[in-house]
Amino acid sequence: MLRNIPKVKRYDVFELVYAGKTEGNPFIDYDIKAVFKGESEEVEVNGFYDGFGNYVVRFMPSFMGEYEYSVSGSFSDETYNGTFKVIAADKKNHGPVRVSDTYHFAYDDGTPYYSVGTTCYVWELRDDKLIAETLKSLEKAGFNKIRFCIFPKHYVYNLDEPRSYPFEGTPVGSYLITPENFMEYDYKTQGNNWDFERFNPAHFQHIEKCIKELKKIGVEADLIVFHPYDRWGFSNLPREVEVRYLDYIINRFAAFSNVWWSMANEFDILPNRDDSVWNFYGEYFKEHDPYNHLRSIHNCLRVFNHSEPWITHVSYQRTDLYKTAEDTDGLREKYGKPVVLDEIAYEGNIQCGWGNIPGEEMVRRFWEGAMRGGYPGHGETFLSDDGILWWSHGGKLHGESWKRVKFLLKILCETPGHGLxxxxxxxxxxxAVCEDDILAAETGYRIDYYSFMRPGYRGFNMKDDSLYEVEVIDTWNMTVKKAGTFSGKFKIELPGKxxxxxRLKKV
Amino acid sequence: MLRNIPKVKRYDVFELVYAGKTEGNPFIDYDIKAVFKGESEEVEVNGFYDGFGNYVVRFMPSFMGEYEYSVSGSFSDETYNGTFKVIAADKKNHGPVRVSDTYHFAYDDGTPYYSVGTTCYVWELRDDKLIAETLKSLEKAGFNKIRFCIFPKHYVYNLDEPRSYPFEGTPVGSYLITPENFMEYDYKTQGNNWDFERFNPAHFQHIEKCIKELKKIGVEADLIVFHPYDRWGFSNLPREVEVRYLDYIINRFAAFSNVWWSMANEFDILPNRDDSVWNFYGEYFKEHDPYNHLRSIHNCLRVFNHSEPWITHVSYQRTDLYKTAEDTDGLREKYGKPVVLDEIAYEGNIQCGWGNIPGEEMVRRFWEGAMRGGYPGHGETFLSDDGILWWSHGGKLHGESWKRVKFLLKILCETPGHGLxxxxxxxxxxxAVCEDDILAAETGYRIDYYSFMRPGYRGFNMKDDSLYEVEVIDTWNMTVKKAGTFSGKFKIELPGKxxxxxRLKKV
Known part of the structure; x- marks a missing residue:
């Protein structure tokens, strides 16, 4: 008998689907919930209506061993019970990312996670071919996080209709909109026709598929829950619709181990809400997400008060044209949380100053941030005849900075212990030294990063008797060259670039 | 008779030399003063003892016409009277530089002066061959101001003895000093043997020669009166010696039209003086310099309170590794005075972060400062086998930024009216627009500078009906290309670099 019980890998999704009631509005009128009980955990989850009479509950087990479940709710007059077995995780699946050592991240199984992210706001709402290309580009570059929106995006270079919408209904259509008038466009006076009481399951099913594809290549899905770039009215839903939407995405997406919640992109320019609304929604996630995925909120001009307890890490957009990643250490000190630099401008050549920095400057910002113990994020905005800009649509990478991501990640992964x-x-x-003071002292591990400055040599005067292995790192050309072993007072030659x-470490 | 009276050109130096008393200490025991009286001015000056029994008075006439003079003082039992005629200034001599239109500079005759300076701290204390080479380099680059010290400099790459000393006596000699120990060196415990009551006229005569050579090539001599880089004790003289030194340099140098007074380099790290001492000295110059030359004070870490009335313009050293020239508009607003960026780091490759920025970054800082209505300063510190670094010693220029100075100066000189x-x-x-609002509106003159950002195009939406001539300026490759004439809404293509x-201006 035992050999026939279902098996699921640790950190994978155990999913149960039931036919249920369809009279009225199943999105609102019925509920489905479940309890999953193993030796080491007991988790209550809510399910969701997936259309066509189907009710779904999902569960991500965090432990191995045998589990029981019990599914109930108004969706059905029956209660469903069963058992399943959780086997070892896939070798590449380390579980959800957690905050670790105050300023850093590790997967649930303890494996350190060094975030090097990118942003493609609505890559998943493009056609299948482009989606496949984006996934290939992500893997090639070595990014391990991507920020993207659940709702479609209306903005310059983002005037097409998405492949699907989160609600049932019809949009006004894009034929009225041009790059010249899109900023004045007011959805309220136009012909959008949505039923905010009915989600469009196909939209969410597709996003789930993308989340799973990301997981396969080791990329965290930093889901942007709300954003202001809108012609459909999704940026200013009635509060009860917004809460129903939070429930829906928690119940659908939370069981995917690679999900992060970004409460908003540029929270401070969304209409009609003050910080208390964000705090309410943030707390709502904290309370309702059974897996306690990472939660953040991303600024335009005004940085949110990241001391709020629901916020797990700082998500920081540049607030100055010139200095950005340099703010990392100040943010760490101020908030005592990991600092993720979720927009330090975009490498590219579009007309806007946020979207036209050189690759060298992007890589410099990556290193400035990483050496300060923060986690940089990439983006690309190159003018293109096909209108496919990585920043929103994914596709191919055209710049120079993405090529340097894997190299930085490799260096970060060589940190003794966990984090700089x-x-x-x-x-x-x-x-930069090891975050842990004891390890820092023991290993003498240290990276001195010179940014745009270009010393022809540097002198060192080590206060201890240790012998140090010294390496010269070229962050642009991605080389690590041994300079030799030294102790006491010594000089290291540099190329003046x-x-x-x-990098120093004790022998 | 009249044809035999002496002639001097306006803004040149009219000098009178008399044999006088030599008993005792002529530097202290006797004085010499003079009154120069023309139709438009009456100027009282003090003279100085120049050694070998010679007493000298100097006068710079600011007007043309006939002048009388009367020389008296305890140096002689006689009074000397005479007349001379001031003829038109040399075509290239526009007189001393003055503050003009609050934030800018003009020569005394009203010709706008756009400062593009450099720093060679002790170029004038090197051998004649190197001095000649420095002058050639200055002229080639197009610099129109140079900062340098009256006292010799002791610092890394500055361990040689100077060609002369400001006082009679003998130094300890440099044989004890190495690049490793120079910072610990304490002049007080060493064998310096100076007579601070006797200046060394040869030292000052030589500096005068250099000031005159600078004038010939249109370069302002921004004389640094005090500085902290010292092994001779000149940074911490007794107060009465310092005041006597101020008198001496005022009486000797003030008659040279291209003199500026920089009270100190890095005032905040000179020993044993608080701000009241600097204010006393600054006021002293204001009161005693008959020609009211420009006066400034230059910071290390702490910017001096530039609201002090004796300060004619802000002399600003970078206070942040990353942002510097970007501070210009804030400093203008704070102090209501011209802002001169007298150190925005040095192009080069030495070991220190202040001395190894790339040429591109230096030129960027020049333009950031200039477009904000400030006046950038250059410097160069390239490692060199002969130890000749432009920053201190002059010589040849090795970098890339100096080549772009004349181009920026040309652009600045094309500003309608005066100043941006x-x-x-x-x-x-x-x-950047014209400083004068009426001119700005009339001419529509405007430069949009994109710094390290690289838009592929920019859109404009002019609110008036004017036709604009538009040019694309490449500040690095030093080209100005006509884009055409436009009005209303238009797009200008850029190379994405x-x-x-x-640049726009009304046709």
Whole structure:
């Protein structure tokens, strides 16, 4: 008998589907919930209506062993019970990402996670061919996080209709809209015709498929719940619809181990809501998400008060044209949370200043952030005849900075223990050491990053008797060259080029 | 008779030399003063002892016409009277530089002066061959101001003895000093042997020669009166010696039209003096310099209170590794005075972060400062086998930024009226217009500078009916290309490279 019970891998999704009642509005009129009980955990979850009479509950087990479940709710007059077995996780699946050591991240199984992310706001709402290309590009570059929206996006270079909508109904259509008038466009006076009481399951099913594809290539799905770039009215739904939407995405998406919740993109320019609304929604996720996925909120001009307890990490957009990643250590100190630089401008050549920095400057911002113990995010906005800009649509990468991501990630992964922090050392470079003070002292591990400055050499004066292995890192050309072993006072020659670093560790 | 009276050109130096008393200490025991009286001015000056029994008075006439003079003082039992005639200034001599239109500079005759300076701290204390080479380099680059010290400099790459000393006596010698120990060196415990009551006229005569050579090639001599880089004790003289030194340099140098007074380099790290001492000295110059030359004070870490009335313009050193020239508009607003960026780091490759920025970054800082209505300063610190770094010693220029100075100066000189200011326009570029609002409106003159950002095009939406001539400026490659004439809404194509600008003016 036992050999016939269902098996699921740890951190994978165990899903149950039931036919249920369809009279009235199944999205509102009925509920479905379940309890999953194993030796080490008991988890209550809510399910959701998936259309065509189907009710679904999902569960992500965090432990191995045998589980029982019990499914009930007004969707059915019956209660469904059963058992299943959780086997070892897939070798590449380490579970959801958690905050670790205050300023860093690790997967649920303890494996360190060094975030190097990118942004493609609505890549998943494009056609299948482009989606496949985006996934290939992500994998090639080595990104391990991507930010994207659940709702479609209306903005410059984003005037097409999406492949699907989150609600039943019909949009006004894009034929009225041009790059010249799109900012003045007011959805309220136009012919959008949505039934906000009925979700469009196909929209969410498709997003789930994309989340799963991301998981296969080791990419976290940083889901943007709300955003202001709108011609459909999705940025200003009635409050009860917004809460129903939160329930729906929690109940659908939370069982996917690679989900993060980004409460908003540019929260401060969404209409008709103050910080208390964001705090209410943030707390709502904290309370209702059974797996406690990471939660953040991303700014336009005004940085949210990241001391709010529902916020797991800082999600920071540049607030100054010139300095951005340099703010990392200040944000760490201010909030005592990991700092993710979810927009430090985009490499590209579009007309807007947020979307036209050189690749060198992007990579410099990556290293400035990473050496300060933060986690940089990439983006690309190159003018293109086909209107496919990575920043929103994914596709191919055209820049220079993405090629340097895997190299930085490799360097980060070589950190003894887990995570770097900036320490006061020289005034004219960023000195990163191990976050853990004992490890830092034991290993002497240290990276001095020189940013755009280009010393021809650097002098060191080590206060201990240790012998240090010294390497010269070219962050742009992605080379690590051994300089030799040294102790006491010594000099390390450098090529006098920008974007260099020196790494030391005790032999 | 009249044809035999001496002639001097306006803004040149009229000098009178007399043999006088030599008993005792002529530097202290006797004085010499003079009154120069023309139709439009009456100027009282003090003279100075020049050694070998010679007493000198100097006068710079600001007007043409006949002058009388009367020289007296305890140096002699006689009074000397005479007349001379001031003829038109040399075509290239426009007189001393003055503050003009609050934030800008003009020569005394009203000709606008756009400062593009450099720093060679002790170029004039090197050998004649190197001095000649420095002058050639200055002229080639097009710099029109140079900062340098009256006292010799002791610092890394500055360990040689100077060609002369400001006082009679003998130094300890440099044989004890190495690049490793120079910072610990304490002049007080060493064998310096100076007579602070006797200046060394040869030292000052030589500096005068250099000031005159600078004048010939149109370069202002921004004389640094005090500085902290010292092994001779000159940074911490007794107060009465310092005041006597101020008198001496005023009486000797003030008659040279191209002199500026920089009270200190890095005032905040000179020993044993608080701000009241600087204010006393600054006021002293204001009171005693008959020609009211420009006066400034230059910071290390702490910016001096530039609201002090003796300060004619802000002399600003970078206070942040990343942003510097971007502070210009804030400093203008705070102090209501011209802003001169007298150190925005050095192009080069030495080990120190202040001395190894790329040429591109230096030129970017020049344009950021200039487009904000400030006046950038250059410097160069390339490692060199002969130890000759432009920053201190002059010589040859090795970098890339100096080549772009004349181009920027040409653009600045094309400003209608006098001087630029930054106005709020687009958030993602610096928009410079004419300082004068009426001229700005009349001419529509405007430069949008894009810094390291690299838009592929920019859209404009002019609110008036004017036709605009539009040019694309490549600040790095030093080209100005006509884009055409436009009005209303229009788009200007750009090459998608950093360091570009667009210039508009009404046809």
């Amino acid at each position: 922090k900036k320490v006061p050392a020289e005034w004219d470079c960023v000195t 920008p974007y260099m670093a020196i | 200011k930054k106005v709020p326009a687009e958030w993602d570029c610096v928009t 950093p360091y570009m600008a667009i």
